[in-house]
Amino acid sequence: MKHELNDIRDDQIRVIGESLPERKFPRWGVWAVSAILALVLLGLLVIVVRYFGDRRETIKMAALRAEEPAYFEPVVEQSRLVIEKQVAADTPIWFGQRVDESLPGFTEMKDTAINDIPLRLFIPHNASMSLHIGKVSKTDSSIVYVAQAADVRADNGGIVGAFVLRGEPKAWGLSKKGFCASIDGKVTVGVAENSPLFEKATETGGYFFRQYPLVSNGQLVENEPKGKSVRRAICERRGEIFMVESGTEESFHDFAQALVDLGVDQAIYLVGSSAFGWAIDQDGNRYQFGDENYYSRGRRKMPKNTSYIVWRKN
Amino acid sequence: MKKHLILPTSIDLVRIAPERIVYIASDGNYSTLVQTDNEVRMLSFQLGQIEKMIANQLGSDGNLFIRMGKSLIINRSYIYYINIPKQKLILSDVATFNHTVSPSKDALKQLKELLEKEIKS
Numbered sequence: 093m094k095h096e097l098n099d100i101r102d103d104q105i106r107v108i109g110e111s112l113p114e115r116k117f118p119r120w121g122v123w124a125v126s127a128i129l130a131l132v133l134l135g136l137l138v139i140v141v142r143y144f145g146d147r148r149e150t151i152k153m154a155a156l157r158a159e160e161p162a163y164f165e166p167v168v169e170q171s172r173l174v175i176e177k178q179v180a181a182d183t184p185i186w187f188g189q190r191v192d193e194s195l196p197g198f199t200e201m202k203d204t205a206i207n208d209i210p211l212r213l214f215i216p217h218n219a220s221m222s223l224h225i226g227k228v229s230k231t232d233s234s235i236v237y238v239a240q241a242a243d244v245r246a247d248n249g250g251i252v253g254a255f256v257l258r259g260e261p262k263a264w265g266l267s268k269k270g271f272c273a274s275i276d277g278k279v280t281v282g283v284a285e286n287s288p289l290f291e292k293a294t295e296t297g298g299y300f301f302r303q304y305p306l307v308s309n310g311q312l313v314e315n316e317p318k319g320k321s322v323r324r325a326i327c328e329r330r331g332e333i334f335m336v337e338s339g340t341e342e343s344f345h346d347f348a349q350a351l352v353d354l355g356v357d358q359a360i361y362l363v364g365s366s367a368f369g370w371a372i373d374q375d376g377n378r379y380q381f382g383d384e385n386y387y388s389r390g391r392r393k394m395p396k397n398t399s400y401i402v403w404r405k406n
Numbered sequence: 407m408k409k410h411l412i413l414p415t416s417i418d419l420v421r422i423a424p425e426r427i428v429y430i431a432s433d434g435n436y437s438t439l440v441q442t443d444n445e446v447r448m449l450s451f452q453l454g455q456i457e458k459m460i461a462n463q464l465g466s467d468g469n470l471f472i473r474m475g476k477s478l479i480i481n482r483s484y485i486y487y488i489n490i491p492k493q494k495l496i497l498s499d500v501a502t503f504n505h506t507v508s509p510s511k512d513a514l515k516q517l518k519e520l521l522e523k524e525i526k527s
Contacts (some may be wrong), residue, residue: 100473103512104516105509106473108470379526
């Protein structure tokens with residue numbers, strides 16, 4: 093590029109899109125250059141022949157020792173994983189674009205694939221996270237992202253795990269180790285049995301909920317539930333908070349591994365499968381996920397303690 | 407559809423019909439694009455990069471533009487007046503805009519010769 097930028101002088105002009113005019117070169121010069129090239133090539137040929145003569149045996153041995161590609165246990169997958177990890181480590185500090193703070197809030201959506209799992213990243217910009225219990229209004233134009241947060245208890249309809257709504261504790265359970273708090277506009281995702289952020293949320297009018305832990309300090313966390321489903325998570329990577337949704341049905345383990353390979357530092361689960369939610373992009377387009385009519389069809393009734401994380405424009 | 411020149415950066419993108427560009431001037435690591443509606447747009451590209459984009463995207467249609475020295479790309483459609491001793495080049499549609507630029511005298515001389523040659527061919 094440097095050469096291209098400097099290959100014109102101030103006293104020259106060039107019509108763009110046309111090849112450069114051929115430079116006149118004296119005939120004797122052509123012969124001289126050809127002769128020198130021929131000599132150099134001859135010299136190189138001699139060196140190459142001698143070199144390969146000496147090295148032939150060594151190369152033969154090296155070929156015998158080299159790793160052979162196996163059909164049933166290919167090593168290709170491993171090396172690809174290493175490359176993907178390197179890509180994750182080399183990626184820019186944040187996945188999201190830099191956005192002018194004066195712009196209205198929106199959710200940036202980015203698609204990627206890790207370990208053949210398609211992932212969609214939802215990166216909120218100029219927005220703050222809160223929690224909400226009960227149905228969220230689709231007409232609320234301040235919302236840029238909504239997804240179901242904590243699970244609902246099958247026995248008594250309560251919220252699974254500790255839950256603080258605008259400073260008010262709604263549940264105190266510790267069955268799930270993952271937690272997410274939004275206090276004074278700062279979102280924290282982590283994994284801990286006890287977190288002082290629960291108390292802090294109650295003291296400062298903040299928000300707190302618990303879910304399955306997926307990634308803790310860059311390490312995968314194993315979970316009990318088996319089976320495959322569309323998975324969602326809220327993640328923290330190098331200080332950036334974003335949500336992730338798998339494009340295919342995945343086990344907890346594979347989804348968490350994909351997040352680890354994405355370079356995520358902390359991640360906890362969000363209700364996956366057909367749980368309804370949406371995101372609003374910079375142009376105001378709505379991307380919906382899950383099943384909007386899940387609770388309006390048949391005899392199913394939406395549990396009254398269904399909770400959501402809601403990102404609203406600042 | 408008519409070809410547009412697309413200049414994308416990591417955060418924004420400019421898409422403009424080539425005939426709407428009057429000239430592009432180098433401004434350090436940036437370039438300044440002057441449009442026929444007299445709007446001036448700062449681009450985060452060096453002039454050489456823009457020249458390459460013009461050539462890649464417009465192909466032979468890129469000959470609408472002429473690189474003049476290190477710091478200027480002009481749209482040949484708007485060449486209106488060349489004065490070599492005064493080192494003056496006026497780009498104008500003789501209706502709505504009129505911009506004066508000052509490439510080197512040698513570059514202006516070559517531009518004049520190029521235009522004269524085009525009459526003959």
